[in-house]
Amino acid sequence: MTGALTIVGLGPGPADWIVPEASAVLDAASDIVGYQSYLDRVPQRPGQQRHGSDNRAEITRARHALAMATEGRRVAVVSGGDPGVFAMAAAVFEAIEAGEAAWRRLDVMVVPGISAMQAAAARLGAPLGHDFCAISLSDNLKPWDVVERRLHAAAEADFVIALFNPASRARPENIHLAFQQLRLCKLATTPVAFARAIGRPDERIVLTRLGDADPATADMSTLVLIGSSETRFIERPGRPPWLLTPRSYGVGR
Amino acid sequence: MTGALTIVGLGPGPADWIVPEASAVLDAASDIVGYQSYLDRVPQRPGQQRHGSDNRAEITRARHALAMATEGRRVAVVSGGDPGVFAMAAAVFEAIEAGEAAWRRLDVMVVPGISAMQAAAARLGAPLGHDFCAISLSDNLKPWDVVERRLHAAAEADFVIALFNPASRARPENIHLAFQQLRLCKLATTPVAFARAIGRPDERIVLTRLGDADPATADMSTLVLIGSSETRFIERPGRPPWLLTPRSYGVGR
Numbered sequence: 001m002t003g004a005l006t007i008v009g010l011g012p013g014p015a016d017w018i019v020p021e022a023s024a025v026l027d028a029a030s031d032i033v034g035y036q037s038y039l040d041r042v043p044q045r046p047g048q049q050r051h052g053s054d055n056r057a058e059i060t061r062a063r064h065a066l067a068m069a070t071e072g073r074r075v076a077v078v079s080g081g082d083p084g085v086f087a088m089a090a091a092v093f094e095a096i097e098a099g100e101a102a103w104r105r106l107d108v109m110v111v112p113g114i115s116a117m118q119a120a121a122a123r124l125g126a127p128l129g130h131d132f133c134a135i136s137l138s139d140n141l142k143p144w145d146v147v148e149r150r151l152h153a154a155a156e157a158d159f160v161i162a163l164f165n166p167a168s169r170a171r172p173e174n175i176h177l178a179f180q181q182l183r184l185c186k187l188a189t190t191p192v193a194f195a196r197a198i199g200r201p202d203e204r205i206v207l208t209r210l211g212d213a214d215p216a217t218a219d220m221s222t223l224v225l226i227g228s229s230e231t232r233f234i235e236r237p238g239r240p241p242w243l244l245t246p247r248s249y250g251v252g253r
Numbered sequence: 254m255t256g257a258l259t260i261v262g263l264g265p266g267p268a269d270w271i272v273p274e275a276s277a278v279l280d281a282a283s284d285i286v287g288y289q290s291y292l293d294r295v296p297q298r299p300g301q302q303r304h305g306s307d308n309r310a311e312i313t314r315a316r317h318a319l320a321m322a323t324e325g326r327r328v329a330v331v332s333g334g335d336p337g338v339f340a341m342a343a344a345v346f347e348a349i350e351a352g353e354a355a356w357r358r359l360d361v362m363v364v365p366g367i368s369a370m371q372a373a374a375a376r377l378g379a380p381l382g383h384d385f386c387a388i389s390l391s392d393n394l395k396p397w398d399v400v401e402r403r404l405h406a407a408a409e410a411d412f413v414i415a416l417f418n419p420a421s422r423a424r425p426e427n428i429h430l431a432f433q434q435l436r437l438c439k440l441a442t443t444p445v446a447f448a449r450a451i452g453r454p455d456e457r458i459v460l461t462r463l464g465d466a467d468p469a470t471a472d473m474s475t476l477v478l479i480g481s482s483e484t485r486f487i488e489r490p491g492r493p494p495w496l497l498t499p500r501s502y503g504v505g506r
Contacts, residue, residue, distance in 0.1 A: 011272070014274075015273070016272060016273040016274040016277065017272050017273075017274060017365065018272065018273070019264075019269060019270050019271065019272055019367065020268070020269040020270075020271070020273070021267075021269040021270060024269065058500075082371050082374075083375075083379075084371060084374035084375055084379055084380075084381045084382070085371070085374075085381050086382070086383075086500070087382075089374075089375075089378070089379035089382060090379040090382025090383070090497065090498065090499055090500045091500065092379070093378050093379045093382075093487060093495055093497040093499075094497065094499050094500070096487060096495070097487050097497060104487070104488075104489035104490065105489065105490060108378075108495070109375075110374070110375035110376075110378070110379070111375065112270065112367045112371040112372060112374070112375040113367075114272065114365045114366075114367070115371075118335050118337060118338070118365040118368075119365060121335075121337035121338075121342075121363070121365070122336075122337055122342075122362075122363035122364065122365040123363075125342070125346050125363070126336075126337055126342035126343040126345070126346045126363070127337075128337045128338050129337070129339070129340075129342060129343025129346075130339075130343070130389070130395075131386070131387060131388045131389060131403055132386065132387055133384070133385065133386035133387070133407075133410075133412060134384060134385055134386070135384045136383070136384060141500050141501035141502065142383075142501060142502035142503060143502075143503060146411075146502055146503055149409075149410060150384055150410040150411075150412065152410075153406040153407070153409045153410035153412075154386075154406070154410065156402075156406045156409075157386075157402060157403040157405075157406035157407065157410075158399075158403075159386060159403065159406075234346060234349060234350050234357070235357075236357035236358065237357065237358060242346055242349070242361070244343065244346040244347065244350060245343065246343055246347050247311075247339070247343045247344065247347070247394045248394035248395060249394065249395035249396075249399055250395060250396060250399060
């Protein structure tokens with residue numbers, strides 16, 4: 001029997017945002033590997049082994065999953081959001097690249113999921129209707145000057161900017177530094193959304209503008225969206241406004 | 254009775270990449286509105302009205318859907334991929350912004366979906382494991398110099414670049430112009446993937462490098478991914494390589 005490893009996206013939280021292919025893979029797996037909070041979201045099946053770990057142990061977790069697959073087991077590695085976007089897919093392929101030759105013969109599949117960015121966009125209206133970029137503010141794995149260079153280029157390009165991992169206990173200052181920089185090169189009236197834990201019971205949305213935004217609003221569960229020069233609020237009676245980045249750009253200006 | 258309008262993402266094609274919330278909304282809708290090819294993917298329900306239209310009639314379609322919702326109907330607007338990413342969500346909110354005051358009182362919801370970019374990433378390995386941007390090459394709705402400015406900034410920032418709408422019958426030259434420009438500012442060895450119709454029967458993947466890539470490989474159903482300076486192939490025996498952009502960037506260089 002040949003083992004297989006599938007990296008599965010659980011989306012931002014709710015079960016009705018998990019694609020059926022992901023559920024089928026989880027049902028059929030002999031072993032499920034992942035950060036314990038993600039494992040807790042997966043219904044328990046009889047005979048299925050679960051291997052929970054700490055959130056920062058991605059490479060160890062990936063190597064463990066690959067070793068089990070090589071033994072012929074059907075392993076599912078769970079990831080929040082989309083495993084391809086700042087998540088477990090890269091960790092698994094990094095482990096393969098640096099690991100045993102046998103791992104390159106495995107069937108490795110990725111099942112996509114809804115990312116926090118898409119969940120936030122869905123709740124807010126249509127902020128990603130035009131060109132955008134996604135930047136992780138974590139500087140565990142890259143020098144901070146790379147983040148700064150990218151923020152600058154993103155502002156120059158007038159992309160809508162999605163910031164992942166805006167704040168961690170170890171680096172609470174990153175989101176403050178990012179806002180400092182964006183304020184130098186974008187208008188104070190630029191719409192900003194802090195979208196926290198979208199789809200989960202503790203969901204919270206704060207809509208503001210770059211000049212007024214308090215970066216401390218962002219915690220580890222927050223996706224921060226910063227508009228382009230075309231992004232705007234659509235006011236409506238008695239409810240928070242929608243956020244729109246139209247499909248057209250600078251047409252007729 | 255109050256009407257409602259929900260914009261639903263059908264993903265790139267396969268039913269097992271449609272989130273359960275989308276299926277539930279489609280089951281409960283009185284009216285389904287969309288481009289005819291997307292409507293054809295939705296199982297027919299008795300008593301449900303279908304309103305198909307041409308792919309380029311987004312705003313007309315959005316206005317029609319809003320008018321029906323205002324009459325108290327439960328309207329689902331279907332979109333390929335994720336409705337929030339270069340798709341129908343922006344068209345609907347543009348119509349609301351420019352339209353009748355009553356439309357701002359409607360319950361308008363967006364159900365996210367798997368975008369072509371995510372489907373491509375899942376099939377290829379982990380090309381979006383690090384910071385990236387998404388640019389539509391359609392210049393229907395923006396001047397071409399904006400596209401050029403963004404490509405330049407994306408190369409400066411060393412983002413992984415996802416190109417949507419790389420070629421249309423009206424503008425087959427856009428993808429050629431984009432590659433011309435990227436070749437001026439990125440290494441010829443940069444990995445490139447043309448991911449066509451991922452998840453559909455006519456799925457096709459071409460892996461190459463920027464210096465060798467033939468832009469004519471891209472058609473209207475193709476998502477083009479261009480790597481960052483860290484993106485690389487992981488070779489494996491007897492099968493096409495995986496594509497990886499590692500989570501770390503420039504660490505230790």
